[in-house]
Amino acid sequence: MLCRLLYVSRLSDAGASRITSTMQDILIVSALRNREDAITGFLLGDGERFVQVLEGPDLRVTACYERILKDARHEDVRLRLLVGIDERRFSRWSMCGLYLSDLDDTVLSPPDIGFDVGGAGAGALLQHLEGVALRHAHRLDALHERLIAAS
Numbered sequence: 001m002l003c004r005l006l007y008v009s010r011l012s013d014a015g016a017s018r019i020t021s022t023m024q025d026i027l028i029v030s031a032l033r034n035r036e037d038a039i040t041g042f043l044l045g046d047g048e049r050f051v052q053v054l055e056g057p058d059l060r061v062t063a064c065y066e067r068i069l070k071d072a073r074h075e076d077v078r079l080r081l082l083v084g085i086d087e088r089r090f091s092r093w094s095m096c097g098l099y100l101s102d103l104d105d106t107v108l109s110p111p112d113i114g115f116d117v118g119g120a121g122a123g124a125l126l127q128h129l130e131g132v133a134l135r136h137a138h139r140l141d142a143l144h145e146r147l148i149a150a151s
């Protein structure tokens, strides 16, 4: 059965001290590992928080989440959504993501700057992730190719 999992977390000091390479390291491992597990998804970071959506076979997604929970690069990991699905909404990349501060202000539309992960409902977070992913899809396609090639 397919499922969708969404969580939010806070960057730990270990992750924040070198956020750009942290994000890169996470994405390189995730893009390859998730591809082997038929997992797809998207990860957004804003320098303080992560929001990630994972979609795929439920046992593999939960096994992946168990590993993510133990990762010292973030903390205060909170599961916001775990549901069975018929269709993926994030099928384009095994994993890809953006660190919002990396983006040029002119590329970034105002609603993307910071996201209220504490207050927002899971539906709103999903929609936000989907919107950002779609807006930057071409850049993310290129990044995903590089991630797979690098691994």
Ligand SMILES: Cc1cc2nc3c(=O)[nH]c(=O)nc-3n(C[C@H](O)[C@H](O)[C@H](O)COP(=O)(O)O)c2cc1C
Pocket: 026, 029, 030, 031, 033, 034, 043, 050, 052, 054, 064, 067, 068, 069, 070, 071, 073, 074, 095
């Ligand atoms: C924010 C964040 C997101 C991550 N996303 C994934 C992911 O989608 N897939 C994955 O395999 N590992 C992901 N990881 C890395 C895992 O925590 C773990 O380091 C990796 O799966 C290797 O696990 P292993 O050393 O037990 O084999 C993520 C880590 C963090 C901090």
